Amino acid sequence: MENKYDIVVIGSGPGGYVSAIRAAQLGYKVAIVEKYSTLGGTCTNVGCIPAKALLDSSEHYHQAKEQFKAHGIHMAELSLDFKQFIDRKAEVIRQNTSGLIYLMKKNKIDVHQGLGSFIDKTRLKVSGPDQEKVLTATYFIIATGSKPSSIPGVTIDKKRIITSTESLSLDARPNSMVIIGGGVIGVELASVYARIGTQVTIIEYADSLIPTMDRELGKTLFKTLSKLGIRILLSSKVQSATASPSAASVQFLDQQGNAQEVTADYCLVAVGRKAYTEGLNLQALGISPEPNGKIKVNGQLQTNVPNIYAIGDVIDGPMLAHKAEDEGTFVAEVINGQKPHINYHLIPGVVYTWPEVASAGLTEEELKAQGMEYTVGKFPYAASARARASMDTDGFVKVLVAPKYGEVLGVHIIGPRAADVIAQTVVGMEYEVTARDMHKISYAHPTYSEALKDAYLIAAGQGAINI
Incomplete structure (x- = not known):
């Protein structure tokens, strides 16, 4: 059985499914190949999404145990049903994977389950649970992601x-x-x-x-x-x-x-994690992974075989779902003849502890290493009225600003909802809004984002004005 497509995407994680959907929106006949029985890759099934589900559940339990009494809420008997704790996470995964199936159907993307292995630069063999098939395509996008890695002396047995x-x-x-x-x-x-x-x-x-x-x-x-x-x-x-x-x-x-x-x-x-390309038979294409297992690409995310692209964790850069998504859209638009842009310098990094941690742009360590001048605007959440109201006063906002023109060089946050607050700073830095202009816009009061306003004020040479 042979199936012909314009674009075949190998891997259905955030990079893979986004690239497939964007390519379909641009009018291409698209297929996606996934070795596992569910779509979504690591992020949806065993990574970002289930981890956040457990983080939220555990935070609710912790608040009930440690903080509710401060709000006047008393729990007579508090217990944790660990089975339900895990089952809720599984239901979150189910809802997300169901949503991906819907998106594939809506965008008329064919899904082939099985391990993809290149025959040559236009043909991919898919070995599925029931049958083997060959897909022919003009372009291929490798989005096979990564797997957990280990260190010498530590063998993972998946039991203890x-x-x-x-x-x-x-x-x-x-x-x-x-x-x-x-x-x-x-x-x-x-x-x-x-x-x-x-x-x-x-x-x-x-x-x-x-x-x-x-x-x-x-x-x-x-x-x-x-x-x-x-x-x-x-x-x-x-x-x-x-x-x-x-x-x-x-x-x-x-x-x-x-x-x-x-x-x-x-x-x-x-x-950490390592790029996963096992079974792709890249040698049939003349593609040799780097020593770290990653696939080398050019500025257009092409491999050394011009019709084959690679995105996400299998290429250089931070192993982040949103980075893979941006690259998935980027490649689909490059194939379409457009000239898209990714500012890798401004891809935010986030840690979903509580308080959350989020960062974009350069760190102080990087600025010092480059010999760049900068001023610091730092505002603690302990001085935020919104943070005090929610009992989330740990952490701070720190903005790093170039003194000459007020360019924002980096923003680093540890505090409540930092993962959401960082988005505003990315917009500002992408469009080169100065620290002075960033503090002039209106911020709703009381909000966690007001800490940003005060940090910008301090960096611009003024004092904080909010509580």
Whole structure:
């Protein structure tokens, strides 16, 4: 059986399904190939979406336990139904994957389940559960995403030494968990389990949490996570991990170089992700992945085979769903002869702990390394009326501004709803709105975003005016 298309997208994660939909909107005959039985890739099924569902559920439980009485709300008997805790997450996934099926049908995109493997630059073999087929296309878009990675000495058995995937579907609430890695995935899942009573230990090699972001964010996050009872061991190098039927142990060197060990019900390996291209048969095309497994592309996101493009986690850049989405739209429009644009400098990074963390633009560390002059406008949420009303006073907004013309160089937020507040700053920086103009626009009162206004005021040489 042979099927002919204008564009075939391999992978149905955020990059894949967005590129397929945009291509269909532009009038192309499109197919999408997905090896798993559900659409949505890692983000929808075992990543962003289910993690946020558990983060929200765990935050509600934590508030009921720790904060409701301050509001005059008393809980006689508070308990956690862990099965329902996990089942609600599964229902969120079901709703999202159902929505993707609807979008494929609405846009007349054919979905082929199976593993895609290139025969040559115009043909892709799809080995599905029931049959094998060949798809022919003028263009292919590789959007196969990434998989969790590990480190030497740590073998993931998916039973006691687990990845983020398994951590989202445990059978029972663990009493203890040790997490290798204090990056985004590590701190988010640490938050989930610490809030519901699991004793969590984070072991991080760097000297800061979320080490790729502005260092002040990591320092403040350390303090807020410590309030949850999370034990955080920085500058610690994991040597190995071992598992028994009922526990896992991690051997590491502490800050002083002394050998230490932590034993817990589970060891969660959260040291990052690696590009996933297994089974694509890229060698048949003459495409050789980089040493890190990623596919090299040019400024148009083309591989060295002109009709084959790659997007998302399989190419360089941050492994973010919204980055993949932007690239998916970009490629569809490039194929269409348009001249789209992505400002990689302004793709926001977000951490969904509570308080949330969000960042766009350059960090102070990057500005110092480049020898660029800048001024700082920093406003604490402790001085925000809206934050006090909601008892969310941890954190701050920090804006970095070029002193000569007032260009906003970077914005870094740790505080309530930072993931939403950061969007305004991206708009401002994209269109080069100065800090002075950013504080002149009207901000609703009281809101969390007012902290931005005051930070811009301070950076522009004026004092804060709001509470």
